[in-house]
Amino acid sequence: MHADRYQTKKQLGQHFLHEAGVVDRIVRAIDPAPGDRLVEIGPGQGALTLPLLRRILEVSGDAPPDPALTVIEFDRDLIAGLERISAGVAPLRIIHADVLEVDLSTLGKNGPIRLVGNLPYNISSPILFHALDHAASIVDMHFMLQKEVVDRMAAEPGSKVYGRLSVMLQAHARVQALFRVPPGAFRPPPKVDSAIVRLLPRAPSEIGIADPAVFSRIVKASFGQRRKTLRNALHEVCPPAWMEAVGIDPGDRAERIDVARFIALANHAAAAGG
Ligand code: SAM
Secondary structure (H helix, E strand, O other): OOOOOOOOOHHHOOOEEOOHHHHHHHHHHHOOOOOOOEEEEOOOOOOOHHHHHHHHHHHHOOOOOOOOEEEEEOOHHHHHHHHHHHOOOOOEEEEEOOHHHOOHHHHOOOOOEEEEEEOOHHHHHHHHHHHHHOHHHEEEEEEEEEHHHHHHHHOOOOOOOOOHHHHHHHHHEEEEEEEEEOHHHEEOOOOOOEEEEEEEEOOHHHHOOOOHHHHHHHHHHHHHOOOOEHHHHOOOOOOHHHHHHOOOOOOOEHHHOOHHHHHHHHHHHHHOOO
């Protein structure tokens, strides 16, 4: 199937990769190994799917897994093309669904999965948090996202773009920004730069968040008014004494507080009754 004949759907965030060099770099970053259970979100016309399948076959020698790859695509019009792509190459399991409705833990019931995808940018945050909800079933994730989102995900305290997304994601996963991809690598080209990011979910024991709802509430309120001091931003959520108890200066701003301190504050708040 060709992008020229297929009318891309803007509302589904369809920007198809067409640069072999970029695809090759992504496949090398993913680096499939024998026995891996790979799941691709939004395979589209298969720009990544086919090279990934070929690489999986190369590394698995005489015993290719079945399925070699599972893909989740929402657009019905792309399903037949995906079936054709995989025919005669390797067994592909195609799930025609909205990824946000797919229980990723079920896909990981025979062993943890590796998630990959050039994501639809309009729903990239919901997809990230949906994946993290199933983190126990996921080894790692390699996603193409807007570069600006990747910058925010990977930002350190003190950076202008360090915010709620940085803290929420870094609390649950190690975030590695890998490389930038220019608009010209896609058809149609998006208006923004893109980048590949790798997420390595942390084990629950490493995360150490006592009450996820309390943590989420504190992080949201802290960055809700990022120009304010924490004393003011959090005045409805926790008293300054709780901040001082975990080594946070209530006169400081959220953008200077690292993830470990936010977790400590949330745990203190949870122990004190939320
Ligand atoms: N992987 C292809 C590539 O790199 O050329 C396509 C990437 S395109 C940016 C995003 C893909 O996600 C599209 O194929 C789109 O139809 C699909 N998609 C959009 N929303 C989705 C959803 N909720 N669940 C699953 N797939 C979705």
